[in-house]
Amino acid sequence: MNKSEVIDKEGLNRLIQILIGRGYEVVGPTVRDEAIIYDQVFSIEDFPAGWTDEQEGGIYRLKKRSDEALFGYNLGPHSWKKFLHPPERKLWQAQKEGLDFDIIPEKPEHKKYAFLGARSCELHAVAIQDKVFMQGTHTDLHYQALRKNALFVAVNCGQAASTCFCVSMQTGPEVENGHDLVLTEVLDDKRHDFLIEAGSEAGKNILKEVKAKPAGEGDIKKTKEIIANTATQMGRKMDTENIKELLYENLNHLNWDKIAERCLSCANCTMVCPTCFCSTVEDVTDITGEHAERWQKWDSCFTMDFSSIHGGVVRNSTKSRYRQWMVHKLASWQDQFDTSGCVGCGRCITWCPVGIDLTQEVGLIRKSEPGQSGILSGNEGQNENS
Ligand code: SF4
Ligand code: SF4
Structure with a gap:
């Protein structure tokens, strides 16, 4: 089992700076166009502090929370696929040279993304796209190049939306696979901290630099309670048998x-x-x-x-x-x-x-x-x- 540690908001800022220092473009949750949008972030100042989302069939609206939670929302319209499998991408260009054309293929992009705030269901979605783009007969070289460099800082969900049904699909709410680091936000009258745990060698390496404090038994118990409570809040369910x-x-x-x-x-x-x-x-x-x-x-x-x-x-x-x-x-x-x-x-x-x-x-x-x-x-x- 990986070791749990604790950071505060400053520690989270430090993590972002470490990732930027290591050459990552850090992408996380921000508020734009009255929705939670994944975009480049530079500090927790860019995060949707105190915002949550209300969702129903055909309905999405942001509303203020009574606290300053940074991950107190569920999912917005964007997913991480917009970065790994962008909506538009040039494949090649052709330039006329005399009577012929020179074909110039686009080189795969080697950008390093650190995705901060990915939820368990989203990590499962990335694993599915990995199968499609990298594990079939034809490998998508552009996807592969971005995926190989990508780092995931996941977050255990502290609440479920009324449209969530990850429990039925066995994809959440606890982050179990596909992450490099995982955070759980713990927020009450006395504290605003994040339990942090590594899920890969890359994550362990980064965590060493973050200088987190060791987690106590109470912190670990609290994390388990948060995840268990979220699992009871699923607004939808689907019987997937046969x-x-x-x-x-x-x-x-x-x-x-x-x-x-x-x-x-x-x-x-x-x-x-x-x-x-x-x-x-x-x-x-x-x-x-x-x-x-x-x-x-x-x-x-x-x-x-x-x-x-x-x-x-x-x-x-x-x-x-x-x-x-x-x-x-x-x-x-x-x-x-x-x-x-x-x-x-x-x-x-x-x-x-x-x-x-x-x-x-x-x-x-x-x-x-x-x-x-x-x-x-x-x-x-x-x-x-x-
Ligand atoms: S979102 Fe999908 S199911 Fe709904 S109206 Fe559009 S195409 Fe039909
Ligand atoms: S609920 Fe299932 S089908 Fe609908 S958007 Fe999410 S993954 Fe796709």
């Missing part, structure tokens, strides 16, 4: 039509999802035709063009696109990557403008089992969440 078979056997369930009546095919759910990885490529040329560039951009299975092949679009209805997304996420992802594609972060519920909730939709399908394709009326499926 979920793959459940969804495969219900591809013609009438509930897909009901969802399609509400779904706007806006793709918000895929953009905010920390595991969604699909992209497209676009070529652009300048007006003279002497310079061309190829860009990779995030794409979504909710767009019409996404399933366009010779002869037309394969999934031309909203029903087929939503079904593709949810069945992939919760079922065929298991066949493809040997893991669920969902870590229970709840972002797709919060940021869906019409509040479509996958835990509720799975509940509706499950409650009409076995073999019925009828729609359940009223709020029966919501019992899954109550």
Whole structure:
């Protein structure tokens, strides 16, 4: 077991300075555009001190806490994928030289990111993207270069949002894997400290420089209580038993039509999802035709063009696109990557403008089992969440 130590707010500032001194670009939580956004930070002055987030299906708002907690929020719309798998990236450019073109590939970026504030479900999401980008037939060299250099300073969640269901997905709330350091914020009338523990050799090395104090038994007990309390606060739950078979056997369930009546095919759910990885490529040329560039951009299975092949679009209805997304996420992802594609972060519920909730939709399908394709009326499926 790794040794627990304690730092105060000054110690946290020291940690940030050490990381900057070691050449990391430190990315952490900040308040921008009335949301918690991950961005470059230079000290805890940049953190969302005293802010928390209220979330529900289709609802997100920041509100003030009664204390000055630095990690007293849950998750914002951004995930760490925006850094490791950016929304837009130039792949190569071509410059006309006489009658030919010189193709100049973009070199992988070797930036060193230190991600400060990653939650357990988010570390699981990164592990899933690692499988997709680095452990398949084709390695994404850009992702690999950034990932290899990345350092994670995780945080155990001190509270859950009403859209969280990491307990159901076995991805949280306790940080167990994938971190270099992990913090637990302890805040009451008498103290504002952070328990800190290393999760890797790199983390141990950094921790030595931080000059933390050894943790007492009371500190360790407090951490356990905080995590256990968060686990009881899950606002959603999802029964994942045989979920793959459940969804495969219900591809013609009438509930897909009901969802399609509400779904706007806006793709918000895929953009905010920390595991969604699909992209497209676009070529652009300048007006003279002497310079061309190829860009990779995030794409979504909710767009019409996404399933366009010779002869037309394969999934031309909203029903087929939503079904593709949810069945992939919760079922065929298991066949493809040997893991669920969902870590229970709840972002797709919060940021869906019409509040479509996958835990509720799975509940509706499950409650009409076995073999019925009828729609359940009223709020029966919501019992899954109550
Ligand atoms: S499907 Fe929804 S709840 Fe699951 S990881 Fe993606 S955004 Fe989070
Ligand atoms: S489920 Fe919601 S967020 Fe996703 S495409 Fe439909 S309307 Fe948009």
